[in-house]
Amino acid sequence: MAGTIAAQPTIMKASGKDLLHDLDLTGDELVYLLDLARAVKQAPGEYASALAGKSIALLFEKPSLRTKLTFELAIRQLGGSSVFVEGPIGVREPLQDVARNLDRWVNGIVARVFSQATVEALAYWSSVPVINALTDLYHPCQALADVETIAERFGGLEKRKLAFVGDGNNVAHSLMLTSLRLGMDFSIGCPEGYNPNPDIVAQAEGLAAVSGATLAITHDPSAAVAGAHAVYTDVWASMGQEAEAHQRKRAFRDYQVNQALFAEARPDAIFMHCLPARRGEEVTDEVMEHARSAIFDQAENRLHAQKALLMMMLS
Ligand code: CP
Ligand code: NVA
Numbered sequence: 001m002a003g004t005i006a007a008q009p010t011i012m013k014a015s016g017k018d019l020l021h022d023l024d025l026t027g028d029e030l031v032y033l034l035d036l037a038r039a040v041k042q043a044p045g046e047y048a049s050a051l052a053g054k055s056i057a058l059l060f061e062k063p064s065l066r067t068k069l070t071f072e073l074a075i076r077q078l079g080g081s082s083v084f085v086e087g088p089i090g091v092r093e094p095l096q097d098v099a100r101n102l103d104r105w106v107n108g109i110v111a112r113v114f115s116q117a118t119v120e121a122l123a124y125w126s127s128v129p130v131i132n133a134l135t136d137l138y139h140p141c142q143a144l145a146d147v148e149t150i151a152e153r154f155g156g157l158e159k160r161k162l163a164f165v166g167d168g169n170n171v172a173h174s175l176m177l178t179s180l181r182l183g184m185d186f187s188i189g190c191p192e193g194y195n196p197n198p199d200i201v202a203q204a205e206g207l208a209a210v211s212g213a214t215l216a217i218t219h220d221p222s223a224a225v226a227g228a229h230a231v232y233t234d235v236w237a238s239m240g241q242e243a244e245a246h247q248r249k250r251a252f253r254d255y256q257v258n259q260a261l262f263a264e265a266r267p268d269a270i271f272m273h274c275l276p277a278r279r280g281e282e283v284t285d286e287v288m289e290h291a292r293s294a295i296f297d298q299a300e301n302r303l304h305a306q307k308a309l310l311m312m313m314l315s
Contacts (some may be wrong), residue, residue: 004157009046012035014312018123018130020116022140022177023203029312030144030181036308037148037301042070044077048312051080052108058084059098059122060133061113062239066275067133067141070302071110078307080314089118095267099125108314129313132164136170136240137197142274143174144309145301147182149294150230152301153270158183159213163228163265164280165189165221165255167248171234171274176200180207180215187216191251221255228265230294232272233257233282249281258284270294 012032016024025033040047056075060068068084075082083106088220089095095118102109103126111119112133123130132140141190154160162179165170168190176196179186186204188196195201195217208215218224225231236252239247262271271283273295288295 004269009039011050011311011315014242018119018132019057019140019309019313020119020123020130020132021138022143022174022181023196025139030178032311033144033305033308034148034151036311037082037144037304040307040311041301041304042287044307045076047307047311049079050307050315051075051078054080054314055105055315056082056108056310057102057106058082058133059089059109059111059113060084061088061111061118062134064112064133064187065127066299066302067112070299070306073132074303074307074310077303078310080310087189089113095121096125098122103127108310131309131313136238137173137200139170139174139274140178141302141306141309142171142298143178144305145298146175146232146272146274147178148301148305149272149297150184152297154229159185160229161185161187161227162230162232163187163225164190164232164234165224165257165261166233166252167194167236167238168217168239169234171232172196173200174230176204176215177207179212180204180211183211183213184289185214185216187214187218187224187228189218189255191223191255192219194251221261222264224285225261225265226267228269230270230272231257231262231265234274235276235278236282252282256282256284258285258291259286262287262290268292275299 034314108129110131110133116135116137236248
C-alpha cells in the first residue's frame with residue numbers, strides 16, 4: 001500500500017557478543033545464518049534498513065579486496081555506515097585505547113589482523129561486537145560464504161564432502177570447523193609439517209563425533225579429493241609468510257590443484273578458492289576457469305553471508 005513503511009523482518013540475535021572464531025556462533029545460529037543469507041540474497045530490499053543508524057569501524061592491518069568491499073557494501077545496503085582504517089593496531093597508541101575510543105563512536109568493529117590475540121584483545125577492551133575478518137588462525141566470514149555456496153550447488157550440506165588441498169592455514173581451519181559442524185565430511189591433503197593446528201583439529205574431531213561427519217588428514221592429495229563434492233585450495237604462503245614463500249613453493253609442489261587432481265574428485269565436483277589465487281602455483285589457469293569453478297559465487301556470497309552475520313550481531 002502506498003505510503004506505508006515496510007516492516008523489517010525479525011532477526012534472531014546471536015547469543016555471543018563477538019565472532020572471533022567459528023565456534024562463537026552456536027550450531028543453531030549457524031544454520032539460521034545460512035537461511036538468512038539465502039533470504040537476503042533473494043530479496044535484499046527487505047533488509048534495506050536493518051542497520052539504520054548503526055556505524056561500524058573496519059580496522060585492517062592487511063590488504064583486502066573481497067572482505068573490505070563486501071563489508072562496506074553490506075553495511076551500506078543494510079542502511080548503516082562504515083569507516084575504514086588501514087595499518088597496524090597498537091603501534092601509534094595502545095590497542096586498549098584504540099578499542100575504548102571506538103567504543104564511544106561505533107556500534108561494531110570488523111577487524112583483519114595478523115594475530116588472533118589482537119581480535120581477542122579488541123573484544124576484551126570494547127563493549128561492541130567484534131567480527132574477525134581474518135587472522136593467522138581463522139577466516140570465519142569466508143567459511144560462511146563457502147558453505148552457502150556448496151549448499152546452493154548441491155541442494156544441502158549433510159554428507160557432502162569438502163576436500164582442502166594445501167596449507168593447514170586460517171581458511172582451512174575455519175572450513176574444517178564449519179563444515180564438520182554442519183554434517184559435511186572434511187578432508188585435508190597437506191605436506192608434512194603443514195598440518196592444521198592440533199588444538200583446532202581436536203575441536204574439529206569433537207564436532208565430527210557429534211555430527212557424525214568424518215575428518216581425514218592425509219599427506220596424499222589424491223586420497224583427500226577422492227569422492228569430494230568440492231575441491232578447495234588457497235595460497236601456499238599466506239599474508240605475513242612472504243619470507244617463507246620460496247621454501248613453501250618447494251614443499252607444496254605436489255599439492256597443486258590441476259586438471260588431473262580435480263578429475264579425481266566426483267564428476268560433478270566444484271572447484272573453490274577464497275582468492276586471491278596465485279595461478280600456476282596452488283591452482284592452474286584451467287581449473288580456475290573450469291566450468292565447475294565456483295570462485296566468483298564464493299566471492300558473491302561473501303556479501304550475502306556477511307549481511308546475515310551483521311544483522312545477527314548488530315541489529
Ligand atoms: N578471500 C578474501 O578474504 O579476500 P580478500 O583478502 O581480498 O579480502
Ligand atoms: N590464507 C590466506 C587467505 C587470504 C584471503 C591469507 O591469510 O593470506
